[in-house]
Amino acid sequence: MGHEYVPEIATDRDGNQHEVQGWQGDFYGGKLGFWLFMLTEVMMFGAMFLALAYYNSLHGQDFIDASATLNRWLGGFNTVILLISALTMGLGLLKMRAGDVKGAKLMIWATIILAAIFLGVKAVEWTMEYNHGIFLMHDKLLPESSLPFGQKLFFGLYFSMTGLHGFHIIIGIGIMLWLLKRINAGKVTPEHHILHWNIALYWDIVHLIWVFVFPYFYMIGAGGATGGH
Amino acid sequence: MSKNYFDETHCAIGHPKSTFMQWMLTIDHKRIGIMYAAVMFTFFFVAVFVALAMRLELFAPGAQYMDGDTFNQAFTLHGVIMIFLFIIPGIPAIFGNIVMPLMIGAKDVSFPRLNWFTFWLYIAGCIIALASLFIGEGVADTGWTFYAPYSMQTGTNVIMALVAAFVLGFASILTGLNFLVTIHRLRAPGMTFFKMPLFVWGIYATAWIQLLATPVVGITLVLAILEKYFGIGIFDPAKGGDPVLFQHLFWIYSHPAVYLMILPAFGIMSEIIPTFSRKEVFGYRTIALSSASIAGIGYLVWGHHLYTSGMSDIAKSVFSFLTFFVAIPTGVKFYDWVATMYQGKIVLKAPMMWALGTIITFAIGGITGVTITMIGADIHLQDTYYTVAHFHYAILAGVVWLLFAGMHYWFPLVTGRMYDDVKAKMAFYIQFIGFNLLWFPMFIAGYYGMPRRYFDYLPEFEVYHQIAFVGGVMTLVGMVYMFWIFYKGWTSGEKATPNPWGATTLEWHLPTSPPPLENHSKVPYVDFDPYEYHHGEPVVKFNYETMQRID
Amino acid sequence: MDTNTVNYQEEKKVYYKVLVGLLLLTAVTFVQPHMFLAESTFLAQMLIAVVKAYLILIYYMHLKGEKLIGAMVWFALALVTVFFVIVIGIDVSHFQFGAESHITAPAAN
Numbered sequence: 078m079g080h081e082y083v084p085e086i087a088t089d090r091d092g093n094q095h096e097v098q099g100w101q102g103d104f105y106g107g108k109l110g111f112w113l114f115m116l117t118e119v120m121m122f123g124a125m126f127l128a129l130a131y132y133n134s135l136h137g138q139d140f141i142d143a144s145a146t147l148n149r150w151l152g153g154f155n156t157v158i159l160l161i162s163a164l165t166m167g168l169g170l171l172k173m174r175a176g177d178v179k180g181a182k183l184m185i186w187a188t189i190i191l192a193a194i195f196l197g198v199k200a201v202e203w204t205m206e207y208n209h210g211i212f213l214m215h216d217k218l219l220p221e222s223s224l225p226f227g228q229k230l231f232f233g234l235y236f237s238m239t240g241l242h243g244f245h246i247i248i249g250i251g252i253m254l255w256l257l258k259r260i261n262a263g264k265v266t267p268e269h270h271i272l273h274w275n276i277a278l279y280w281d282i283v284h285l286i287w288v289f290v291f292p293y294f295y296m297i298g299a300g301g302a303t304g305g306h
Numbered sequence: 307m308s309k310n311y312f313d314e315t316h317c318a319i320g321h322p323k324s325t326f327m328q329w330m331l332t333i334d335h336k337r338i339g340i341m342y343a344a345v346m347f348t349f350f351f352v353a354v355f356v357a358l359a360m361r362l363e364l365f366a367p368g369a370q371y372m373d374g375d376t377f378n379q380a381f382t383l384h385g386v387i388m389i390f391l392f393i394i395p396g397i398p399a400i401f402g403n404i405v406m407p408l409m410i411g412a413k414d415v416s417f418p419r420l421n422w423f424t425f426w427l428y429i430a431g432c433i434i435a436l437a438s439l440f441i442g443e444g445v446a447d448t449g450w451t452f453y454a455p456y457s458m459q460t461g462t463n464v465i466m467a468l469v470a471a472f473v474l475g476f477a478s479i480l481t482g483l484n485f486l487v488t489i490h491r492l493r494a495p496g497m498t499f500f501k502m503p504l505f506v507w508g509i510y511a512t513a514w515i516q517l518l519a520t521p522v523v524g525i526t527l528v529l530a531i532l533e534k535y536f537g538i539g540i541f542d543p544a545k546g547g548d549p550v551l552f553q554h555l556f557w558i559y560s561h562p563a564v565y566l567m568i569l570p571a572f573g574i575m576s577e578i579i580p581t582f583s584r585k586e587v588f589g590y591r592t593i594a595l596s597s598a599s600i601a602g603i604g605y606l607v608w609g610h611h612l613y614t615s616g617m618s619d620i621a622k623s624v625f626s627f628l629t630f631f632v633a634i635p636t637g638v639k640f641y642d643w644v645a646t647m648y649q650g651k652i653v654l655k656a657p658m659m660w661a662l663g664t665i666i667t668f669a670i671g672g673i674t675g676v677t678i679t680m681i682g683a684d685i686h687l688q689d690t691y692y693t694v695a696h697f698h699y700a701i702l703a704g705v706v707w708l709l710f711a712g713m714h715y716w717f718p719l720v721t722g723r724m725y726d727d728v729k730a731k732m733a734f735y736i737q738f739i740g741f742n743l744l745w746f747p748m749f750i751a752g753y754y755g756m757p758r759r760y761f762d763y764l765p766e767f768e769v770y771h772q773i774a775f776v777g778g779v780m781t782l783v784g785m786v787y788m789f790w791i792f793y794k795g796w797t798s799g800e801k802a803t804p805n806p807w808g809a810t811t812l813e814w815h816l817p818t819s820p821p822p823l824e825n826h827s828k829v830p831y832v833d834f835d836p837y838e839y840h841h842g843e844p845v846v847k848f849n850y851e852t853m854q855r856i857d
Numbered sequence: 858m859d860t861n862t863v864n865y866q867e868e869k870k871v872y873y874k875v876l877v878g879l880l881l882l883t884a885v886t887f888v889q890p891h892m893f894l895a896e897s898t899f900l901a902q903m904l905i906a907v908v909k910a911y912l913i914l915i916y917y918m919h920l921k922g923e924k925l926i927g928a929m930v931w932f933a934l935a936l937v938t939v940f941f942v943i944v945i946g947i948d949v950s951h952f953q954f955g956a957e958s959h960i961t962a963p964a965a966n
Contacts, residue, residue, distance in 0.1 A: 087495045089831035090855060095495035097829045100416045106491040110417060112926045113483045113517055116933040120521035123937035124555060128529070128540055130941060131551060133899075134949045135961055149887075156883055164876045167917050168869065175865040213536040218545075220537070226546025226960060233538030233545070237529065281918045288909045292886055292902035299890035299898065490925065518933055546960045554944055605936060606943065618951035624943065 107271040108278075115282045118245075122286050125238050129293065132230040139227020144298025146209075147235075148202055152295040155198050156287065162191035163284045170277040173260075176267045182260060185253050188280065192250050199243055203236075212236070235294050242290060245283050252276055310722065310820040311336050318422045333418035334823060338425050339403035340720065346392050346399065347789075349432065353387035354782060356380050361778045364771045367763055377761035378447035379462065383439070385450025386467055390474045391432055393705060394563060397570035398481055398516070399428070401712050402509045404720060406485065408813035408821065409503045411494030411829045416487040424480040431473035438463035438470070449759060451556060452527075454541035454549040458534050465534060468527040475520045475527070478566075482516025485509055494812070497832035500591065503811045504836070507594045508573020511601040515566040519605065523559030526552065550615045557608035565604040567701060569597055571708035572639055575661050578715055579643045581809040582658035583650025584842035589642035590835070596635035603632040613684045622681050629679040636672060640665065651842045655807075656730035660711030663738050664704060671699030674749065689759075691770075692752025695745045703741055710788065717795065718802035719813060722820035725795025733791060737784030743777025810844045811836050817850040828853040875916045882909050 082101035086094050100106070133140045169184030203212070210216035213236050217224045256276050259265045265272050317331035329337065360380050363372045372380070407415055415421050439445050446464045448457040457464045489510050493502065502510075530552065532538045539545030541552045580587040587593065609617060609625030617625075643665065652658070674696040678684045687693060718724050748756075751770035756763060763771070805814040817827050830853040838845040847857040886905050894901035915921045920930065955961045 085829055087829045087831045088854070089496065089833060095831060097495060098491055100412070100414055100418065100488075100492060103416065103491055106416050106487050109490060109926060110420075110483055110487045112929065113486055114479075116929065117479050117483075117517060117521040119933055119937065120518055121525040123940065124522045124525045124558070125529070126937075127940055127944060128551060128555070130945050131548070131949065132540070132546070134945060136546070153883065153887060157880065160876065160879050160883065163913070163917055164872055167872050171863070171865065171868050171872070174863045213538065218537070218539070220542070220544040229539050229545045230547060233540055233547075236536075237532050237538050241528070278918055281913055285910055285913055288913065289903075289906050292906050296886055296890065296902045297899050299887075518936060543959055548960055558940065606939065616954050618948055618953045620951045621943075621948040624947060 104271050108274065111275040111278055115278065118282055118286075122238070122241075122289075125234070125241075126289065126293070129234050129238070132227065132234070136225070136227025136230065139225045140231050141298045142225075143228040143231035143235075144294060144296070146211075147295050147298070148205065149295050149299060151198055151202050152291055155195050156291050158191050158195050158198070159284050159287050162188045162195070163281055165191065166277050166280040170270070170273055173265070173267055173270050173273050178260065178267065181273070182257060185257055189250055189253050192246050192253075196243060196246060199239065206232075231294075238290055239294070242283070242286055245286075249280055249283055252279065308818055309822065310818055311823045312820060314823050316418070316823070318419050331422070333414070333422045335403045335407050335414050335418065335421060336720070336821065338421055339400050339405075341425060342395060342399040342403065342428070345429065345432065346395060349387050349391045353384050353392065354785070356384045356387075358778055358782060360384070361771070361775045363761070364763070365775050366771075367765055367768060369762065372761070374761045375447060378449075378759070379445040381759055382447055382449055382467075383445045386435060386446075386471070389450055389563075390471050391435060393567050393701060394474070394478055395428060395481070396567055396705065397574065397709050397712065398485065398509060398512055398566075400709070401505075401574065401716065402481070402485055402512075402570060405716060405813050406506055406509050407488065407492070408719075408816070408825055409506050409811055410489065410492060410497060411812050411826060411832065412488060412492035413825050413829075415484050416491055417484050420480060421484055424477050424484070427473060427480070428477040431470045431477060434466055434473060435470035438466035441466065451560075452530060452552075453556075454530065454533070454547075454552040455543065457530065458541060465531055468531050472524055472527045475524045478516050479520045479524075482513040482520070485513040486517060489513070494829050494832045500594065501832055501835060502594075504576035504587065504590070504593055504597075505570070505573035505811075507597045508570045508576070511597040512566050512569045515562045515569075515601050515604070519559045519562035519566070522555060523563075526555040526559070529555070550612065550617075553612045553615055554608070557611045558605075561608040561611060562601075562604050564697075564701070565600055567705045569600060571664075571705045572597065572636075574708045574712040574715070575643060575664065576639075577809075577811065578657050578661045578711055579646050580837045580839070581715075581807050582653045582655065582661070583647045584653065584808075584839055585646060585650035586835070586837045586839050587642065588645035588648075589638070590837070592638050593642050596638045599635045600632060603628060603635075607632055610679055610684075613681050614688050626679055626681050630676065633672060633676055633679075640669065653807075655714075656725075656727050656734060657711050657715035657807075659731050659734045660707055660714060663734065664707045664711065667699055667703030667707065667738075667741070671696060671701075671704050675700060687752060689757055690752035691748040691756045691758055694758045695748035695752060698745050698748075703745075707737075713792070715807070716813075717792065718806045718819060719804075719816075720820065721796045721799075722802055722818075723795055723799035724802045724806060725791050725799050729791050730788065733784050733788035735784075736787065737781055740777050740780030740782075740784055744774050744781055745777070747773045747777075804850070808844060810838060810846060815848050815850065815853075826853055827851050830854075871916055875912050878912055879909055882912075 082099060084099055085097040087097050088094055165184045165187040169181045169188065172184060173181035206212060207215065211218065211232055213233070216222065218229055218232055253276065256265065256273060259272060311334055315328050315332045315334045315337060317328060318333050319331055322328055322331060329341065332338065359372070360377065363370055363377060403415070403421070407413070441463060443462045446452070446457070446462045446467045447460060448464060452464060452468065489506060529538070529540060533541045537545070540547045541549050543549065576587060576593055607625055607629040609621060610629045613622055674692070678687050678693060678696060714730060747770040751767050754767070756767045756770065802819050804816050804819040807814070812826070812830070816822070816825065827850060830848065834846045845857060846855060848854065849856050882905055886902060889901050889905065890898050914930070920927055952961065
């Protein structure tokens with residue numbers, strides 16, 4: 078439908094012609110719409126950060142102690158993986174816009190693989206935590222355990238937020254696979270690539286959220302015993 | 307005879323031949339708006355009947371035919387349906403869809419297929435909400451506000467209600483997103499923001515709230531589900547969690563939600579008043595900017611729902627101040643509407659009756675809201691019938707009545723026919739009197755201490771409940787009569803011309819009534835203000851085939 | 858932003874430069890608790906995150922040069938920040954009932 082669209086012309090009283098913006102083929106509109114959708118994601122994760130900051134302010138030391146038990150190296154490794162995946166996604170879009178469809182598809186595959194690695198490392202992390210008795214509805218996170226309030230809340234929110242983030246990564250992999258299908262079907266092309274653009278934006282927002290999740294959970298417990306606020 | 311949008315349509319998938327599938331798959335904003343209306347009013351009447359059942363139970367003290375638990379489920383169901391299934395999709399879903407694109411000269415919204423998907427997402431949410439009636443222990447009994455810790459502990463279907471609310475919230479977000487992009491991108495050439503009709507301003511401000519406030523309740527519901535199922539601890543005091551955090555997170559959305567409800571309604575008022583005063587609206591810019599400022603400031607006042615929850619005095623004072631402040635732009639609108647009517651040629655047709663009635667009742671609703679904004683007064687009135695009367699005056703006799711006003715106003719546009727005006731005014735009077743009988747005694751009962759959501763009460767409150775019941779029955783009669791008048795009008799009313807009210811905005815300048823599928827024959831160039839009247843007559847005239855001005 | 862005229866080499870360079878910047882900043886997050894601002898690790902980490910976010914938004918997400926979308930992003934961010942400031946800042950710093958509260962009294966921890 079979007080390819081045969083011919084925009085209408087409106088004529089004013091002086092005879093000047095003005096092109097009418099229709100809903101079809103509106104690249105800027107497609108971008109705008111997706112940015113607005115991403116703002117909703119920011120509000121969602123923002124509210125979770127609100128809850129996190131609230132309990133942090135009540136249990137400053139507990140949060141630092143709990144943070145210190147997380148595996149900073151695995152978290153850091155994942156940060157780098159996601160960072161590189163943001164590059165590959167961006168390069169993929171750039172190649173598509175420049176006409177290199179094959180290169181674009183390769184980059185999308187690279188992103189998918191990096192995303193999968195991220196999820197794998199996350200699974201390893203969660204398994205390690207489970208083995209230390211730290212997991213939802215398990216051992217140390219049960220109401221009767223002696224773990225301090227602040228730590229219980231820290232881990233409750235840790236699993237919720239990294240879980241939701243991971244869920245968004247899974248969705249990201251799904252839509253990247255779908256993007257590849259659409260490219261193969263000729264529906265996404267160098268001339269008509271709003272879908273690719275928006276999916277790249279989606280991947281960037283997933284990365285952006287991790288940029289804040291990682292230091293908040295993993296890094297505040299680094300350094301000395303007081304290493305916090 | 308030329309075709310209108312009932313004769314042909316565009317579909318999301320394929321080109322179905324059957325009328326049924328054409329309605330199921332249509333991406334036409336006008337049809338989608340009608341479908342929303344049909345589903346929403348069905349649920350509206352379900353919730354009205356639940357309310358009347360409660361009123362019947364409350365007619366006398368003591369248990370008559372409902373026990374306390376069932377009563378709790380009843381007010382929860384009433385609230386969930388009215389809020390999440392009816393009033394939040396509300397005017398944007400119906401008239402935002404049908405009228406807004408017409409008003410800006412567009413052929414549809416920016417993302418018509420998303421619009422179609424959003425409608426069915428809404429239906430999915432409705433089904434989930436309804437399913438909770440028939441599964442397990444039945445509807446949640448927590449109230450539509452789902453406060454922790456009770457919502458975490460009760461065995462009733464809280465999770466289903468939360469999931470339903472999440473899905474419905476997502477539909478609201480997508481509608482807001484669609485409208486925001488539409489208003490930014492698809493306005494006719496020449497139509498700057500300050501040449502848009504005020505209803506579009508209302509929808510625009512609303513869309514921002516739909517977009518940025520709803521996600522907060524979305525995540526709150528997700529967190530509540532995670533708390534109930536996985537014990538993450540954030541609302542559970544046994545793990546150090548704070549149930550009041552739930553209240554904060556919940557109201558961060560739910561207060562802006564009420565502005566989401568009223569701003570489109572005010573938009574409708576701003577359309578009806580100039581048309582039926584045959585005069586340009588007074589203070590166009592201030593009305594437009596007041597919509598924006600209500601949306602903006604409205605994000606910051608949620609704490610007034612939880613004055614009694616243990617907030618610090620400083621926080622209470624901040625919220626109280628901001629709440630007083632947010633009433634000011636609304637006041638500005640009211641003054642502007644009255645000033646518009648001043649020295650106008652008032653036409654007392656049904657839409658205008660509804661608008662005028664709402665000015666009275668919403669003023670009461672708004673002012674009683676200001677009463678409970680006072681922290682000291684709220685200590686006494688919190689969670690009493692005073693609060694309940696306040697929000698029903700504001701929402702029912704504010705938002706819903708303006709929705710009715712819009713239905714009376716745009717009826718000829720949507721259906722191509724006209725209803726019986728005399729009978730419509732009679733239905734208005736019945737509802738006006740019934741509504742006040744139903745709700746005004748509750749201000750008094752609440753002041754004397756009648757608590758809300760209570761299944762039983764002391765004998766001294768009996769008279770208020772009895773008057774309220776009579777009012778409730780009268781209101782229902784009026785509503786049913788009103789829909790009957792609409793039904794008769796649609797099926798056998800007089801055919802209407804494209805502009806029966808002599809209005810100025812673009813939705814009245816279509817070549818046929820009902821409108822054609824592709825709306826205006828050609829998109830006009832807009833070099834005029836939306837409400838130009840001269841001596842009671844519209845200034846701007848069009849040739850409807852070329853959409854060139856001929857005045 | 859005209860998407861049909863793509864200066865491939867230019868944009869590729871920008872992507873790689875930003876990548877290096879982000880990797881460097883990630884390294885800084887690891888050394889910061891031991892090197893500087895160690896008493897306010899939280900603040901330092903969040904500041905670094907904000908710089909990273911800025912780079913990502915401006916360059917990877919092409920926000921540079923987007924007027925309308927940029928304004929909307931600022932509005933949404935202001936809203937999120939205000940929620941933090943009002944709820945966390947004002948309310949919690951004036952916590953009136955800390956002594957009676959079950960979840961804040963030090964003995965309960």
